[in-house]
Amino acid sequence: MNSLVTPALRGSAFLLCLAVISCGGGGDSLGGSSSSGTGTGTVTPSSNVASVTVSAGPAGVNAINTLYTTVTVCVPGTTTCQTIDNIQVDTGSYGLRLLSQVLTLSLPVTTAASGGGLVECTEFVDGYSWGPVALVDVQISGESASSVPVQLIGDSRYPTAPSDCSSGAPAAENTVATFGANGILGIGPFAQDCGSYCAANIPEPVEYYGCTTSIECQSTLVPVTAQVQNPVTMFTTDNNGIIITLPSVASAGAANVAGSLIFGIDTESNNASGTETVVPVTDQGFVTTVFNSQTLDESFIDSGSNATYFDDTSLTQCPTSGSGSSASISDFYCPSSPTTLTAEFVLSNNSTVNESFEVASANTVSDTVTAYPGLAGTIPSLTGTAPTMNASFDWGLPFFYGRRVAYAIEGAATSVGTGPYIAF
Amino acid sequence: MIRKLGWLSGTVVVGALWSAVASAALGEPETSLTAETQLNGASIKQSGYGAYRINEMQLPSGTVIREYAGLDGKVFAVTWSGPFIPNLKQTLGNYFAEFSAQAGAAHGTRKHLEVRQPDLVVESGGHMRGHHGLAYLPQALPSGVSVGDLQ
Numbered sequence: 001m002n003s004l005v006t007p008a009l010r011g012s013a014f015l016l017c018l019a020v021i022s023c024g025g026g027g028d029s030l031g032g033s034s035s036s037g038t039g040t041g042t043v044t045p046s047s048n049v050a051s052v053t054v055s056a057g058p059a060g061v062n063a064i065n066t067l068y069t070t071v072t073v074c075v076p077g078t079t080t081c082q083t084i085d086n087i088q089v090d091t092g093s094y095g096l097r098l099l100s101q102v103l104t105l106s107l108p109v110t111t112a113a114s115g116g117g118l119v120e121c122t123e124f125v126d127g128y129s130w131g132p133v134a135l136v137d138v139q140i141s142g143e144s145a146s147s148v149p150v151q152l153i154g155d156s157r158y159p160t161a162p163s164d165c166s167s168g169a170p171a172a173e174n175t176v177a178t179f180g181a182n183g184i185l186g187i188g189p190f191a192q193d194c195g196s197y198c199a200a201n202i203p204e205p206v207e208y209y210g211c212t213t214s215i216e217c218q219s220t221l222v223p224v225t226a227q228v229q230n231p232v233t234m235f236t237t238d239n240n241g242i243i244i245t246l247p248s249v250a251s252a253g254a255a256n257v258a259g260s261l262i263f264g265i266d267t268e269s270n271n272a273s274g275t276e277t278v279v280p281v282t283d284q285g286f287v288t289t290v291f292n293s294q295t296l297d298e299s300f301i302d303s304g305s306n307a308t309y310f311d312d313t314s315l316t317q318c319p320t321s322g323s324g325s326s327a328s329i330s331d332f333y334c335p336s337s338p339t340t341l342t343a344e345f346v347l348s349n350n351s352t353v354n355e356s357f358e359v360a361s362a363n364t365v366s367d368t369v370t371a372y373p374g375l376a377g378t379i380p381s382l383t384g385t386a387p388t389m390n391a392s393f394d395w396g397l398p399f400f401y402g403r404r405v406a407y408a409i410e411g412a413a414t415s416v417g418t419g420p421y422i423a424f
Numbered sequence: 425m426i427r428k429l430g431w432l433s434g435t436v437v438v439g440a441l442w443s444a445v446a447s448a449a450l451g452e453p454e455t456s457l458t459a460e461t462q463l464n465g466a467s468i469k470q471s472g473y474g475a476y477r478i479n480e481m482q483l484p485s486g487t488v489i490r491e492y493a494g495l496d497g498k499v500f501a502v503t504w505s506g507p508f509i510p511n512l513k514q515t516l517g518n519y520f521a522e523f524s525a526q527a528g529a530a531h532g533t534r535k536h537l538e539v540r541q542p543d544l545v546v547e548s549g550g551h552m553r554g555h556h557g558l559a560y561l562p563q564a565l566p567s568g569v570s571v572g573d574l575q
Contacts, residue, residue, distance in 0.1 A: 092535055092551035123509050125548045125555070126532025168509035169537070169548070170524035186552065193552055203485045203508045284507055284554030298505065298556050305535045309549070331530075331538045378538065379547060392549055392556060394536055 041247035043260045047142025048238045048268055054246070054257040054371040054397065058086045061180050064365070065306040065375055065397040067244070069261055071185060072139040073098065075105055076147045081139070086182040089244070089261060090304035091407055092285070093186030095193045095228035096138060097122065097151040100131065101175055102182045107134035109157065110149060112210025114220035119158050119211045120151050120228065122193070127171035129153040129179065130161035132211075138231045140185075143263050145234035149226060153179065160215050167205045184304075185231070187242050187261075189281055189407045189420035192227040199224050233409055238264025240412035241419060243271055244303060248402030251338045251360055253369030257401075265406055265414045273416040273423065276406070280348045281420040288346040289355075289393040295346075296391040301405070301422050305396030307332070307375040308357055312341070317378060318362050332362035332377045343393065348417075357398065373398045449517025450502055450559055454479060454493035475566040476500070476574075487555070489515065492574060494566040501560035501574060509548065509555045516559055519544050523559075545571075 043049055050069050057063035067089040073096075074081035082105050084098065109117035109132040118133040131153040138145045154174035161172065173179045186193070194207055202219045208227070209217035233239055246259035264271045279287050279301075289299035291310060318334035338360040344352040360374025379392055399405070408419030416423060454477065471478050480490045487506025491499045504510045513520045523546050526539040539546040548557040560571055 090534075094552055122552075124534035125509070125550060126527065126530075126534060126537040164511075166524075167511040167513040169512075170520075170527050171532075173534075188552070190553060195553070197485070197507065201484065204483070205509070205511055207508075282554070285551055286554050298550065298554065300535075300551060300554070302535055302551060304533075304551070306533055307536075309536050331540065377536065379536070379549060394549060396535075 041245060041260075042258055043245055043262060043270055046268070046270055048263040049270065050141040050261040050263075052089055052244065052246075052259045052261045054259070055086075055255075056370050057088075057181055058176050060177060063180055063306070064370055064372055066180070066370075067246075067259075067303050067397060067400075068181065069140070069185060071096065071183070073105065073150070074137040074139070075107065076135050076137050080105065081137075084182050088181040088184045088304060090184050090186050090302070091188045091242075091244070091405075092300060092302035092304040093184060093193065094188050094190045094230045095151065095186045096136075096148065096183065096231050097129065097131075097153050097186070097228070098183040099174075099176050099179055099181070100152045100155040103152060105136070107136060107152065109134055109152075109155075110226065112208070112220045113222060113226075114210035114218055116210040116212035116217070117158070118220070118222065118226065119209045119217060120193075121161060121165035121205065121207060121209065122151060122153075123165075123168040123205060123207070124173065125169060127169045127173040127178070128161065128165050129173050130158065130165055131155045131174070132158055133226075133228060138234075140231070140261075141263070143232075143235045143238060145231050145236070148231045148234050149228050150231075151228050153183075158211055158214055158217075162206070162209065162217055164205050187230055187232050187407065188285060189241070189409050189422070190285065191230050191233040191409060192224055194222070194227055196224060198222050198227060230409070232263060235263060238267045238271070239409075240267065240414065241265040241406060241408040243404055243406045244400055245404045246400045246402065249371045249373045251358065251374055253366055253372035255368050255370050257371040259400075265408055265412070271406075273406070273414055276404075276416070276423040277345070277353050278347065278417050278421050278423045279345050280417075281422055283420075285420070287422065289343050289395075290346060290352060291341075291343040291393055294391065296393045298391055299393040299395065301395040301399055303397055303400060303405075305394050307362075307377045307394075307396050308359070308398050309377045309379050309392075309394035309396065310343075311379045315339075315359060315376075329362050332375070333359050334361040334363050335359055336361070338374050357395075371397075371401065373401050449514055450499055450519050451561060451564070452499060452517050453497050454491060454499050475569050483510065492560075494564070498564065500564040500566070501558070501571065503556070503558045505556040507553050507555070509550075509557070512548075516546070519546075519559070519561075 052069045070085045072083045112118040122129045135147040206219040208222045210220040211217040243262040288297045318329045320330040358374045359376040406423040412419040492501040537548045546559040
């Protein structure tokens with residue numbers, strides 16, 4: 001529920017947004033950067049380039065540091081299609097998921113191995129999304145993929161999630177308002193949302209169900225190819241990874257920042273690898289960050305996180321204020337002035353590369369801002385002297401401002417490495 | 425309430441395993457190692473650090489759970505790490521209701537959720553295929569132990 005962060009951060013902006021026709025529209029890019037040579041901003045339109053925008057999202061969502069794009073989906077093999085905007089671009093998940101609330105196509109549900117319709121409980125950290133799997137043809141910019149398994153979240157044919165579904169995360173995110181987007185395009189470095197584990201085992205909490213009626217569901221194994229798929233891997237071309245480019249954003253923030261989503265790595269003239277830093281990614285999608293002398297080996301670089309989340313007890317946290325916990329942003333940082341800190345990424349040869357990042361007050365975000373590079377929040381960590389778990393640094397969308405970030409999909413060989421990796 | 429006999433039978437294996445592995449939850453007595461020795465699907469490690477003990481369990485899914493118990497045998501903290509979020513209804517026990525109520529008001533995103541109450545702190549983070557989390561009871565920490573120092 002990305003939106004929950006913003007009413008507290010914005011105050012009256014939330015109400016203002018509801019009063020006007022569109023909160024997120026417009027296309028004024030920041031800084032006018034359009035040079036592919038600098039690796040920032042937007043790149044020249046091409047068949048493998050989709051436009052992306054850091055906008056407020058669907059009406060009423062009032063998102064911050066959230067990247068959206070537009071996707072066209074079609075009934076397989078037909079020209080019966082629908083173009084859907086405000087689809088969140090997420091490198092921290094795998095697969096296309098659409099909110100049934102905005103879907104006008106009639107799509108049959110795929111069949112589960114155990115019988116009945118295949119329905120998924122997708123566990124996000126703050127909530128779950130429940131809905132069946134269907135096949136669609138996907139078109140994004142000039143790229144296309146046929147019969148891609150996608151999830152239809154909040155589908156009325158399966159109205160009730162099993163109680164097990166809420167055992168990892170308590171809140172249902174089955175509507176545009178609670179999900180914060182019309183859908184999500186998971187284009188991280190893996191091809192499926194679960195992979196080989198769910199083809200041979202039932203995870204707990206259960207991820208996939210076969211539902212013989214609208215409410216009677218049992219856990220099911222799912223062959224890898226029947227799972228919800230990262231659509232990029234099913235494109236006919238440019239299918240080995242993605243690159244996101246966004247312009248720099250000033251400390252004060254900006255509105256409706258435009259960038260590009262480039263498909264493929266080393267497949268076209270506009271996606272060639274160069275001298276970038278290549279960071280290895282574990283099979284869980286993690287990288288290793290060193291910060292304040294702590295080695296944080298469950299860190300991640302994620303376009304779907306709306307802030308930089310890390311633990312630094314020397315930074316001033318925002319005051320607990322207002323009435324009710326929803327008005328408190330004490331789990332964000334509120335330094336008196338923007339401050340620049342430095343962490344490191346650990347590379348495959350165990351060398352490190354420095355990474356500077358900004359922390360600015362979460363209390364001073366202008367009402368009109370949708371991109372705020374200094375937004376940073378806390379992570380309570382166990383940082384004892386022995387290796388511990390919970391050693392994480394979440395590099396959210398602020399990491400992407402002013403640079404070009406590539407994600408190579410597992411097994412994909414490019415001129416600078418074999419996926420999964422992240423390069424910038 | 426709907427009937428879900430089918431999926432219940434589908435999950436009973438893992439559920440039974442869990443209940444044997446970790447009959448304990450936050451605020452409750454620590455895992456019975458006697459029960460654990462009867463297991464064949466989960467690996468268990470126990471280690472002591474003076475003021476507290478750690479029971480570490482690896483679930484079949486690959487997710488590792490550590491429970492931290494004081495010398496009184498009560499669990500005051502749990503952590504998890506692995507490809508799947510564990511069943512937090514079981515891991516948090518009686519505190520799941522408080523977690524659920526507060527999580528709705530927290531500034532959660534799909535990758536990060538933090539609940540801070542005087543008697544309960546929960547942080548859940550990560551993304552698809554890689555999750556981690558920490559939950560503890562601030563008022564139940566053993567004397568002289570701070571959360572940041574836990575091994």
